Amino acid sequence: MRQAKETVITHKMRQCWQNRVFDIVVFLLVTVCTLAVLYPLFFVVIASISNPRLVQSGQVILWPKGISFEGYKYIFKDSRIWTGYRNTMFNTVAGTLFAMVLTIPAGYALSRSDLRGRNIIMGIFVFTMYFGGGLIPTYLVVRDIGLIDSVWTLVILGSFSAYNLIICRTFFQTSIPMELQEAAEIDGCSIGKFFTLVVLPLSKPILAIMALYYAVGKWNDFFNGLIYVNKASLFPLQLIMRDILIQGQAVQAAGVTDPKQLEMMQQIAMTIKYGAIIVSSLPVLVFYPFIQKYFVKGVMIGSLKG
């Protein structure tokens, strides 16, 4: 009897000990993963406000040294960045609105079980997720409808995704009760009225999720700009960033011709890059803590099979 009790106790102890080791290992591994992501982001920030020479010689590792905002000064003198910012801002706002008009009503229509031909229509949308014309045929279509180098190019392109449509449809299916719609119909409320007066006010979460999905997508879009925009005055911010960050084009500060200053700019080219990373990601970074939960929600709705 006593022996049985003892084995139970030693087993409990072993279980407890193993669980403690497990907790420690979990903590360590999560910390490694977090640091692996955090450090590069942190480094960009400290390098952008440190003395360029100290960054270059590897003395800036954990905290900023010789605080200087030289890099930012040159960035703000570069007119291309301002043009890019303006263009991208316009594309993001107008493009998101356009994308919402395309996605939200369509998502609602497809959520209704009394829509005849629903499965066929859904199939037509979903097919585009798995098969497409490819770059060249798409390019030719865009060219033929005169959408190359237009102010509206990046507003219109990339404004619809079947994946987002499915998220919307799933949301409406699960959050607008069929009874509500039937009651409204009996009371003589038209579908249009029901949608604007009942469905939309009940759907603020999905409106926020969709707006953010599209807005972040538009802000970060590089591909459509690369393919369809050749005019420098229409370049979105990401194309400018590519010139500065990857093709190593020096920042062209207006009115800087003094050779000494130009040499200085060469020296701080690296710091300018760090600063440019911050400047171009700022809007997303500022809103990030607020928008994160909407993105998480979106992924979860998207994962519901419907």
Next chain:
Amino acid sequence: MAKAKTTLHKRTLLQDIKRTWMLYLFLLPAFIYLIIFNYAPMYGIQIAFRNYNALDGVWGSTWVGLEHINKFIHSYQFMDLLKNTLILSVYSLVAGFPIPIIFAILLHNLKSTPYRKFSQMVTYAPHFISTVVFCGMVWVFMGNDGIMNQLLKIMGFNPVGFMSNASYFKHIYVWSGVLQSMGFNTIIYISVLTSVSPELHEAATVDGATKLQRILYIDLPHLIPTMVILLILNMGQIMNVGFEKAFLLQNDINLSASEIISTYVYKIGIQGAQFSYSAAIGLFNNIINFILIIAVNKISAKLTKVSLW
């Protein structure tokens, strides 16, 4: 209410369409968009079988059948492009698929909630950074006097020319991608883990199971359906290696490892204006992809009873 429902079902097709015509209006903008930007290009694929020239248009250009696809398959770049594309995608899948699952399990088992929230906040962040900025960061970090080499120097290693050696390209491409998507891709798994009934865990604990055992025998089986779905989706994308990232990490030195089908199509199609030839290459790519996703889905439906449709 019950009466209303039965009358709903009794309506004829025409009555139903008349009653819900507004819904078709709701679908119209998206439908038009789809026709222009998705289905018109699919119709335009036929230039892959013609010698496209702007004067005669898609219809009028001479029909040459499989000439372009044949030319591509027999070209000297073909094997390199296919190899690079497959290496990058298979390597990305092998490294990028299991890590979010493991990371999700780790986060779910972390004791401190504030620390978990912090870790999620940090690791989701790269998902919101643009590909251009992300690749820009790779360039400055991995450069000769970048922070990576500075850290190596501190630890007493010799500097490594990461960006000036083609053999490093695939590792840089894959592991930077893992870092960027690792956090965000945990969301779906974490949502599954939180939906596991706590009673199962309680019962197992009473029976003397350790945390590790509970993960292996309770959590993991719950994750499998989601894993299978995501694996199918990823397999279907195996020929769709991200154009942007490969393109932005390319330089003259690593081209032998970084030129993939999509970047090649861009170069000869958009930059070189060889529309028919590049469209044929694109089509070749898309067809392989399409066959893959259907095949993987079929196999999965047979083996695990989980499928996309």
